[in-house]
Amino acid sequence: MPRYKEVLLLGDLADIARPGEEIEVTGVYMHSQLGFSRDRSGFPVFGTVIEANSVLKKGGYSNTGLTDADIARMKQLAQDPQVQHRILIDYCSS
Numbered sequence: 001m002p003r004y005k006e007v008l009l010l011g012d013l014a015d016i017a018r019p020g021e022e023i024e025v026t027g028v029y030m031h032s033q034l035g036f037s038r039d040r041s042g043f044p045v046f047g048t049v050i051e052a053n054s055v056l057k058k059g060g061y062s063n064t065g066l067t068d069a070d071i072a073r074m075k076q077l078a079q080d081p082q083v084q085h086r087i088l089i090d091y092c093s094s
Contacts, residue, residue, distance in 0.1 A: 007050045022058040027051050 007025055009016060017023050031046045066074075077083050 005048070005050055007052050009052050009055065013052055013055055016055050017057060024056040024058070025050055025052050026054045026056075028053070 007023075007027070027050045029048060029050055031048050077086065080086060
């Protein structure tokens, strides 16, 4: 396991963490071709990077802005088989 991994923080996540800080990242693990590099056999060389969707700093700071009530409501909705219908009704009524 690597000790570090390059993480892209785009949009509102930019500047949420500083180099060297320990964070928990939820995101997409992607590959990227490193220029036009090729190994000795002629195959392209790829690197990997994580494009972050959310960042949680070690120590509990979160960039989500969700309250405990928001999280409880989401868990409740997750159990409802008609969740799509309920979300649509809630969205249209507000």
